[in-house]
Amino acid sequence: MILSKEFYDKCGLSYQKVIDELEQKIAEIKKCNDATKGKKIVLAVYEFSKRHLTPCEYWEHCLECIKYNNPMFISSIYNENYKLQSDITKHAYYHFFLNKDWSERFYWGSNYPKLDYFRSDSYWLLNTIYERDLYYPHDCLKLCLHKFEQQTTKLPSKDLYKRCEEMMSLYPKIKAAIGDIDEWFQLLLKVNDDKYLKDNVEYRIGLTLHDVKLWKIYINYLKQNGQYKYLLGIYSKYCRFFLDDKEIKKEYEEAMYEHGPVHLPWKNLFEFEKGCDMEEVEDPEEEEEEYDTQSSDEEDLLPFDKSICRRFYDTYEVDQEFALPRPIILYVLKNAGHRVLQKLFMSCKYFFKKQPTPICYRLRTGPREIYKDESLTLKHHSKEESFPKNIYITGSIFCITHYPPWIDFLPKFYRCEAKFIRLPSGIQLSFDELKSLIGHGGVIQLDIDRCILKDEKNECVALEKIMELLPNIEKLSLYNVKITEKTPYALTSMKFNSKFHCIFIGLIFGEPFDAQEFLKFLTVNKIDEPYQSFHCTFTFCKEFNADFVQNLKKFMEGCSTFNEFDFTVDIDVDGDENEEESGDEFETDSNDSD
Known part of the structure; x- marks a missing residue:
């Protein structure tokens, strides 16, 4: 039996019956000396999942079948079985199962999961970290923040740093409370992120399907927040695992008549679900969010207009009127940090005239010279005049490049706080x-x-x-x-x-x-x-x-x-x-x- 005996013994009689039928079908497939038996087992689990909430052990077994039993059955847009595997992956996710081998499918678009564990090192170390990765507590938050700081083209906001500090402080508390469901759930609420709460609760439910207390806490949360359409989907999953729970099924029926209809992907619809015009239709493809990469951003930039430097001073007023005495203004300019200087430069040209220190968050080398936000990219063979004078470095220097420019760049620095x-x-x-x-x-x-x-x-x-x-x-x-x-x-x-x-x-x-x-x-x-x-x-x-x-x-x-x-x-x-x-x-x- 694929399902553990401990899990099986906790199941209700009706669910045990349908599991017995599935296990018998899988056993018959395994008896055949057929090169496609791995695929047939996957299809058997897939068909079962259209009628019943499916434990994670079966999805794990599907992974093994796909990986080892049938090498040709691999995720690829050129593979004739790709559509089937894509459907299986979506079904597994719908059944509260998220395995690291399948999770990359969900790291973009509206399905992007916010879990308290982040991606495997092999993924995130080689790919872009987005700002969205920094707004919820997880085990790699500090590392992600540092990687984001190196990749971004401008200084992250104070609000982002404040949020990261709060989430880094909250994460160990969430992990420490894992044994107390009530406290753990209350800590999830403190994140103030509905998707984070849903993803982590559903991930935990997927690992402990018999935890009725967690199911009911989650159901009550959705009720209190008026998320009735989503609630109906959770009810439908609960009732397709706890097949003998008549009380919750009655609650579900009443909620369906009050707040339905809502689309459900099950083939074995209940009578009250059919009564709400619950036709099984194929879900429309969800639009995936697009996140521009650094390279695509740079390709769209226009060449730098050097005459803008000359025109900058055309409207410069020498005699400026300030509420503070001029010596204080000059003292502030001399001693201000880069955040204050940036605000002063943006407020009046006078300040940049008095202290011409261009603020550069990131300095690196690349295929061409380019300015973007507060980032300067030089070529390996850039000319001396391409490098601004008195530059103020605030973020990173050559951290994502292999070769520095062949010029003496240190004398160009006004200050470095990278x-x-x-x-x-x-x-x-x-x-x-x-x-x-x-x-x-x-x-x-x-x-x-x-x-x-x-x-x-x-x-x-x-x-x-x-x-x-x-x-x-x-x-x-x-x-x-x-x-x-x-x-x-x-x-x-x-x-x-x-x-x-x-x-x-x-x-x-x-x-x-x-x-x-x-x-x-x-x-x-x-x-x-x-x-x-x-x-x-x-x-x-x-x-x-x-x-x-x-x-x-x-x-x-x-x-x-x-x-x-x-x-x-x-x-x-x-x-x-x-x-x-x-x-x-x-x-x-x-x-x-x-």
Whole structure:
């Protein structure tokens, strides 16, 4: 039997009877040595689902049949079975079942699900995060916010940040209350998002179909909110699972006569459903919302009109009248943050004339030079004059590009307050120049590739000197970093506002240090949340003390803190990985020859 005995025993007698019929049909199909038996099982479940609410175990089994039993039965617009699988997917979703293998179908349009768990890493890390992904509590909300900040072309609103903070605070409370249905439901109400509540309640009902209390709480919610048409659909599902519940069926009948008709996709309509002119018709295709991607937006932009800069000052008034004295105005201009400056620039040309600091939220490279909102895209071979002077960076630098422009862009900066900075190889920085980029302390992600950082004395900078400037860091990638015996103690004494997701430090040089103290630094500051992982890699120079590196590697491998898949620390020596692989291959060949 596909359905578990525990689930089956909780079902009413009438539902057990229809399950027995389905299981018998599936058993007969399995007896046949037929290459299409996987498809036939799927069709049997599909036909059953048109008459009865279908438990998730059957949909899981359909997934297995589609994946393994019939390799040709794959979702593709060129596959003759695509229409059938599309219908099955829609039916599974209607039956409160959402599997990650099918969920991508529902990540756009009106069916977009708002669940307290987000998409799998393989999906969202490679695709666009939309603003809609940030307005409800889920397990990846903070990561999604950071990804959205890197993708957007302008500074997100204060309202969005406020909403994210509220939802990030609410999420752990929702997860903690999962064992108390009443408290859990009340917390869902605090999200103030009807679709979020519906999606999470229905997802939970799909996992625990026998939970009558949750069904009734949900039904009462729909009644109190006057969502009668939707209520009739929920009633219809309830009555096609609890076949022996005459009381709720009577409620449903009364509600149908009062608030019907409404379309239902069932083939076995009740008499009172037929009496409300409930003809089974095919649902019209729902229009899917369109979300413009960055590339499509840019293709529609007109070439930049350079004469607009000259015309900007045609209507500029030198003598401006302000309620505040002029010295105060100038003081505000000099000390204002980018949000205030942006408002001042938009209110009067005088302010930009006095302080011409163009505000750029995102700086990157791309196939052509383009301005969009507060985003500037330069070509890899852009000319010097293409880069505005005194630019004020507020969001990200080269975070979604691989190559910087071949110009010295640092002198162009008036100020940098970017949260996300990626400086690919080819850019050389002094430590003072790095401080001009990260000295504001708000950097969340820093990736500096193949750069030797030296101070004013031309000495290499120790790791702790860099970390002092990164109190909010979550993702860090550095090369050519010095570590001394003082480094671990300096690091453990620092206070970080965020937890680390990943750290990569390559070409480490210096002297041996206290491994136990360094482990303490990592343990205290690593991310420690459900569904979040921490990965750390340290690669030492060949000249580093070899015995110490080997002992450190053994120490980290034997540490219980980092022996799980989601919490790993790798210790390597530069260039040794390829040599080890070659050695392994040689040893294997030697054994084979013996």
